[in-house]
Amino acid sequence: MIKKLKYFIQAIIIYIFFIIGKLLGKTISRKVFSFLFFKFVPFFKSKKIIEKNLRIFKNNISGDEINSITLEFLKNYGMTFIEYIFLNDFRKDNSHMTIKGKENLLKILQQNKSVIFVSGHFANYELMSMEINKMNIKLATIYRPLNNFFLNPLMEYLRRKYVCKYQIKKGIKGVREVIDFINKDFSIALMIDQRVSEGEKINFFNKSALTTTLPAQLSIKYNLPIIPVFIERINANKFQLIFHSQIKPDNYNNKLSLTKKLNEILEQMISKNPNQWIWTHNRWK
Secondary structure, X not given: OHHHHHHHHHHHHHHHHHHHHHXXXXXXXXXXXXXXXXXXXXXXXXXXXXXXXXXXXXXXXXXXXXXXXXXXXXXXXXXXXHHHHHHHHHHHOOOOEXXXXXXXXHHHHHHOOOOEEEEOOEOOOHHHHHHHHHOOOOEEEEEOOOOOOOOHHHHHHHHHHHHOOEEEEOOHHHHHHHHHHHHOOOEEEEEOOOOOOOOEEEEEOOEEEEEOOHHXXXXXXXXXXXXXXXXXXXXXXXXXXXXXXXXXXXXXXOHHHHHHHHHHHHHHHHHHOHHHXXXXXXOOO
């Protein structure tokens, strides 16, 4: 009962924030919520987790660098939060996005071939699937529902309407749906940077972390190439989306060796711009 009440209050506050953001407009609300997240998120998300994660990321990191990365990632987090109510603007417009590595998608477009897109929670991560979908690539995305069941229906609605129509809930049932989509020549997109209890312990920044092996398993079983995707916020309203070269399953002996390679690529993405990865996830729990 207490948890339900907590979720209800959280949902009401967020709905109010969304209304305020819509009234303020995208430009002003980004500034307001980047400030609010910097000031107040540390009271709700443990500063100890952020600092612990950053010290795993970089052994000799200084206090000043921890503070700097924390400030920038929370500012980005705030902007990403309020941008959910402006997803329709991103859907209709292309001026906010620069795309690199598009040649890595040409074969997919030409051959109508399925692939697995993998990434992490960088910048406004929702825009990655949106842009792939806008290229008329048949796509289904795997997502983790929010714990807050008062808020989750809105988030699912926004994702289905503006990001990608086909959303697959994480879990055993979701894996069966993934296979159905693959059999219909859909590509699959998923995040690989969060801890999963059913995952394998694989090094991530030189420390063992439970890691999903699903993309590697699908890639090997169905002979699907994997394309890592990275998004970076250049400024408040400008993003850069990068499609990396295809990773072919034939080059790896098993799911663990392929998953290790994906973790290494994810490490490179985080190292490129640690200011825009979400450090509040308890990745090495």
